[in-house]
Amino acid sequence: MVTPGGTADDRIRIRVAELVLAYLWPIVGRATVVAKREVLYMFPFGLASWLWGTLFIDRRNQSSAKTAINKESKAINEKQAKILFFPEGTRGEGDNLLPFKKGSFHVAIESQGIVQPVVISKYHFLNSKAKIFNRGHNIIHILPEISCAGMTKEDIPALMDRVHDLMQAEYEALSEESLAINNLGKSL
Secondary structure, three states: OOOOOOOHHHHHHHHHHHHHHHHHHHHHOOEEEEEEHHHHHOOOHHHHHHHOOOEEEOOOOHHHHHHHHHHHHHHHHHHOOEEEOOOOOOOOOOOOOOOOOOHHHHHHHHOOOEEOOEEEOOOOOEEOOOOEEOOOOOOEEEOOOEEOOOOOHHHHHHHHHHHHHHHHHHHHHHHHHHHHHOOOOOOO
16 A cells, blocks of 8 residues: 555655656647556655646546546547556566556547557666665657557557557667666666
8 A cells, every 4th residue: 555655666766757757748748647646645746746737546446537537638639738648557677567557548549549659768776675776877768659540449458469569679678778878787
């Protein structure tokens, strides 16, 4: 269970996410982020997230989360903006991406929008188990867009697999490159 303020590991991952979003914002343009409600209570990131328009959802209440996301996706389409999702939910520490959650893909297909995969190399400078947060560099790569035009809900599993496979291959390549940039022979 995550208490208000989150665990130390959650707060470190949020700080990394904050830096990634600061990098992406000028590139992706008008956008909002979808995050779990617990992020709202992680000061100061939660307050900043609320101020820039993050949509906070209760992942334990699927009906409420789905309603909020669908409502937001309609508003986003009207404003010709984008919704940013993190399909893993929480970043894993291994060499493989975690399985994706379906919510973002439901929204992309329902809105007949675009999936814009963004891959971030492994956090070689972060070792949650040992509570180590060193200096280091990440690589962020924006992959080509994938249109959902003409797709239906039956296409969700295939779309999820396609995006996951593309992102996994890029994650592995970027993580290897990140090792070299950080002058590391292997991950912490």
